[in-house]
Amino acid sequence: MSAQDLIIIMDKLLKIHTSLYEIAIKKTDVIKLNDMNSLNQILKEEQSHIAAIRDLERERQRTVQLLCPIKNNPTISDCIxxxxxxxKDELINISNCLMEVVNKLKEANDLNHQLLQHSLHFINVSLNLLRPQSQSLNYSPSKVKTNAQVHSEGLFNTKA
Structure with missing residues (x-):
């Protein structure tokens, strides 16, 4: 294996991660619009990208291991x-671009996570408002004695 093989794999990883970032941006808009059908389609598309990344990552690991056989589990930095x-310059450039895209992707996914959490919180609050409460915050008849019950017991407890 040569450095050029690693560069080709890294370039493919960069393209797929860039595409995944674009999907994450679309997902943000879909979440804001509350369009569940589109969200399901985006999730399917996202899963295919993740499977491709997984395959490329395995290939990258094999290539890096062949390129740097001295180290155990070498990284791109080790290969550089x-x-x-x-x-070397091309590999440094691609790895820097890939790190930037991955950071952007992480930020977009964090935003999507927050939006989904807020949506779920809103749904839970709405459901709690619509659902009857099992516990009453007011006094219930079983806990408060009426005047008739108080007078029937008398003033003294005769069962002493």
């Missing part, structure tokens, strides 16, 4: 040390 010339 072994690569020279324009391949």
């Amino acid at each position: 040390e072994y690569v020279v010339g324009t391949d």
Whole structure:
């Protein structure tokens, strides 16, 4: 395996992550519009991207291991040390771009998570308002004795 093989894999990872980021932006808009059908379609599309990333990541790990056989579980940074010339610059550039896209993707997913949490909270509050409460906050007849009950007991407890 050569550094060029790793660059090709990293470029594919960058493209898929960029596409996944665009999907996350679409998902934000769909969540805001509360369009569940579109959200389901986006989730299916997202799952196919995640499966492709998983496959490419396995391939990247194999390539990195062959490129840097000295280290156990080498990273891209480890491989950059072994690569020279324009391949090194290209690998550094792609890995930096990939890190930027992954950070943007993380921020978009955090925003989507917050939006979904707020939506669920709103739904729960709405359901609680519509559902009858099992506990009454007012006094209930079983806990408050009426005047008739108080007078019938008498003033003294005769069962002493």
